Amino acid sequence: MTSKIGRRNMLLAMAGAMGTTALGSALGRAAGERAGSNADKDRKLLFVLCATGGASIVDSFLPVTRSEVGDDARADTLNAYEDDKVITPTGSNLRCPGYFESVGLLAGLYETTYSLDGFLKKHHPWTTVLTQECSSVNHSVGQHRSVTGAGINRGRTIMEAMAVRHGEDLIIPNCNMANDGYIQPGVDPSMPAFARAEIIASPLGFAAAMDGVKGVVGAPGRGLVERARGVREQLDDASTFGRTFADSPRRQRFLANRREVQPRLESANLMDRLTLLPPELLDPKYGVMSSPLLPTLASKFSNMLVDPWESQAALSVLLAYYGLSCVSTIGLRQEPTFGNEKLITTPIAFDFSHSDHRIAQYLMWGHVLRTIDALVDLLQQLDYLGDPALGKMWDRSMIYVATDFGRDKTRPAGAESWGTGHSLNNGTLIVSPLLKGNRVFGGIEPTTCETYGFDGSTGDADPKLECSEGHIYSAIAQAMDIEFPERFDMSALLA
Amino acid sequence: MIMHKLVHSLVPALLLVAGCRDGGGGGSEDTGAEEMQRAQRGELQWKRNAALQQDLMRALELPEDRVCNELGRGSCTREIHHISLGGADPLRIGLYEPLPDTLVSTPIVLERVVMSACANRAELDRGGSPAVFVDLDLAAAAAPSPDDKEFTATVTALYRRLLSRDPEPHELTTLGELTVDDDGKPVSAHDFALLACFAIGTSTEFLFF
Numbered sequence: 040m041t042s043k044i045g046r047r048n049m050l051l052a053m054a055g056a057m058g059t060t061a062l063g064s065a066l067g068r069a070a071g072e073r074a075g076s077n078a079d080k081d082r083k084l085l086f087v088l089c090a091t092g093g094a095s096i097v098d099s100f101l102p103v104t105r106s107e108v109g110d111d112a113r114a115d116t117l118n119a120y121e122d123d124k125v126i127t128p129t130g131s132n133l134r135c136p137g138y139f140e141s142v143g144l145l146a147g148l149y150e151t152t153y154s155l156d157g158f159l160k161k162h163h164p165w166t167t168v169l170t171q172e173c174s175s176v177n178h179s180v181g182q183h184r185s186v187t188g189a190g191i192n193r194g195r196t197i198m199e200a201m202a203v204r205h206g207e208d209l210i211i212p213n214c215n216m217a218n219d220g221y222i223q224p225g226v227d228p229s230m231p232a233f234a235r236a237e238i239i240a241s242p243l244g245f246a247a248a249m250d251g252v253k254g255v256v257g258a259p260g261r262g263l264v265e266r267a268r269g270v271r272e273q274l275d276d277a278s279t280f281g282r283t284f285a286d287s288p289r290r291q292r293f294l295a296n297r298r299e300v301q302p303r304l305e306s307a308n309l310m311d312r313l314t315l316l317p318p319e320l321l322d323p324k325y326g327v328m329s330s331p332l333l334p335t336l337a338s339k340f341s342n343m344l345v346d347p348w349e350s351q352a353a354l355s356v357l358l359a360y361y362g363l364s365c366v367s368t369i370g371l372r373q374e375p376t377f378g379n380e381k382l383i384t385t386p387i388a389f390d391f392s393h394s395d396h397r398i399a400q401y402l403m404w405g406h407v408l409r410t411i412d413a414l415v416d417l418l419q420q421l422d423y424l425g426d427p428a429l430g431k432m433w434d435r436s437m438i439y440v441a442t443d444f445g446r447d448k449t450r451p452a453g454a455e456s457w458g459t460g461h462s463l464n465n466g467t468l469i470v471s472p473l474l475k476g477n478r479v480f481g482g483i484e485p486t487t488c489e490t491y492g493f494d495g496s497t498g499d500a501d502p503k504l505e506c507s508e509g510h511i512y513s514a515i516a517q518a519m520d521i522e523f524p525e526r527f528d529m530s531a532l533l534a
Numbered sequence: 535m536i537m538h539k540l541v542h543s544l545v546p547a548l549l550l551v552a553g554c555r556d557g558g559g560g561g562s563e564d565t566g567a568e569e570m571q572r573a574q575r576g577e578l579q580w581k582r583n584a585a586l587q588q589d590l591m592r593a594l595e596l597p598e599d600r601v602c603n604e605l606g607r608g609s610c611t612r613e614i615h616h617i618s619l620g621g622a623d624p625l626r627i628g629l630y631e632p633l634p635d636t637l638v639s640t641p642i643v644l645e646r647v648v649m650s651a652c653a654n655r656a657e658l659d660r661g662g663s664p665a666v667f668v669d670l671d672l673a674a675a676a677a678p679s680p681d682d683k684e685f686t687a688t689v690t691a692l693y694r695r696l697l698s699r700d701p702e703p704h705e706l707t708t709l710g711e712l713t714v715d716d717d718g719k720p721v722s723a724h725d726f727a728l729l730a731c732f733a734i735g736t737s738t739e740f741l742f743f
């Protein structure tokens with residue numbers, strides 16, 4: 040570990056001496072200015088999409104039909120779908136529920152914007168389902184365990200592990216825009232500081248955090264500001280306070296970021312590159328430009344200005360494209376999103392299943408899949424770091440849909456609208472060219488709608504096996520070239 | 535007897551008071567800085583978003599909405615950069631406790647907040663009855679030279695307002711560099727006011743305690 044930190048520092052120092060950085064080189068390449076590094080060629084990208092509230096795999100890509108239950112009376116008490124409501128698109132080995140009309144008291148409040156079968160039809164080749172039995176039905180605990188594998192890797196989150204493995208040369212390798220348990224750090228005290236998450240609460244405003252003065256009305260010219268910064272550093276080092284607390288780790292960390300990282304971020308003009316606000320919302324007095332990629336992003340994330348989920352996803356693309364980060368985490372917020380006239384998501388995201396399971400699951404899965412669709416399209420379109428020699432971003436990417444836990448599999452007999460509680464039993468969705476796609480690993484028992492596990496080394500489903508959070512973590516880690524002693528062998532999943 | 539005991543009990547306190555330097559301006563006293571020792575544990579607290587905003591409001595006599603508004607879209611300290619500045623956000627993102635340490639973006643955001651507050655103060659002072667830059671003619675084309683009393687008075691006022699102390703002589707000397715640009719030409723009084731305010735307000739002495 041020491042050597043890795045040393046390498047990072049060495050790279051930063053070398054970059055500084057050259058008047059640029061690893062980040063600068065990445066951005067330079069995005070502008071076609073210079074060649075990349077070996078780290079860039081091997082780097083993989085992880086996008087963690089946090090399906091807050093409990094996304095049930097039974098209501099997306101592992102549905103059970105009434106005929107499979109084999110007993111009408113029993114099917115009436117299970118979360119089983121009518122046979123004609125389950126769709127298997129051509130070429131897909133996966134299937135999903137078709138459009139579901141809201142019924143009961145909430146009928147007419149919602150409108151769907153994206154169909155699950157539309158997603159499968161387009162993306163089944165790289166869609167992988169892994170069954171899972173998680174270990175907590177507490178939201179925060181379940182969320183945290185979904186990204187730590189219940190502590191399998193010394194307590195590191197998969198995002199921290201990604202940053203350590205692939206983000207050593209990046210300025211902010213681990214960006215987290217999610218919420219609650221998904222933004223809690225891991226508990227490994229040996230993890231290097233650079234791998235800690237940069238928490239981003241306002242994706243639309245984050246670009247401003249890339250420059251100390253750009254867009255601040257009335258600020259003197261940059262040359263004078265640089266002069267003031269130089270004076271400040273002298274004052275800081277010479278003051279009684281500075282000398283007394285010269286050894287404070289907190290102050291040292293702050294000063295390292297100010298003195299080493301900030302100049303590189305500013306010299307790369309990242310504020311303009313990451314600004315998601317359109318020109319009409321940017322008063323010229325600020326002198327700030329929209330991201331050059333904004334038209335491309337806006338074509339996929341049309342609700343970006345009002346839906347934090349979409350703005351998070353858009354920012355995650357920019358962070359990866361410009362070589363700032365290798366892992367971005369985004370999360371569904373608690374508040375619902377309005378479409379044209381009706382709600383397109385439910386309040387408290389997937390957890391609205393407590394009130395109306397089917398409509399919450401259908402709408403929220405549609406919302407998540409619509410974003411995955413957009414992400415895949417963009418990643419397939421964009422060259423990594425803008426450099427054709429590095430290939431498309433998609434070739435090195437994985438989209439992991441993390442969720443708190445599953446939902447109950449039963450319903451009141453014959454009910455068309457019902458609420459569900461939290462359940463340990465569930466499955467996980469991963470969309471990536473790095474795994475064997477168009478496949479379910481594990482299975483589901485139709486008479487209970489409970490999933491069962493599989494052997495990660497052979498891929499064979501086995502009703503006697505259960506796959507834990509640690510197995511999911513291991514599968515992601517193995518595909519992302521992250522090694523640790525406790526990792527389960529999940530070779531069968533690799534593409 | 536009672537008076538005797540009272541005097542005896544007050545002696546240590548009186549000695550302590552006598553040992554303290556007075557608060558005269560200009561930082562001309564010997565502070566004993568050379569005798570300072572490094573704090574072995576180095577434990578510092580981070581002045582977080584709400585405290586930062588309050589301190590800037592107090593020091594620069596600004597209303598809350600004139601501290602920093604990010605591109606006209608919301609408060610820097612309360613809405614846009616509150617996490618980076620050490621705030622919590624239990625309702626929107628479930629961050630019930632603020633982050634223990636500063637982020638990569640923290641020093642950058644701090645600069646934006648302080649620069650914005652300083653610029654707003656200078657604008658208010660230039661447009662009406664001055665409150666902070668009372669010793670400067672903010673419309674002047676050239677900043678006062680480091681030897682001018684206006685320079686010392688302005689810097690001293692900023693130190694007292696932002697750091698609650700007087701500047702040391704060496705600090706006055708260092709800040710004198712802000713009266714000219716890289717070519718040695720005088721900067722405007724307005725720019726000097728902002729730069730001095732910015733340099734002092736973004737010092738670690740202001741952010742940590």
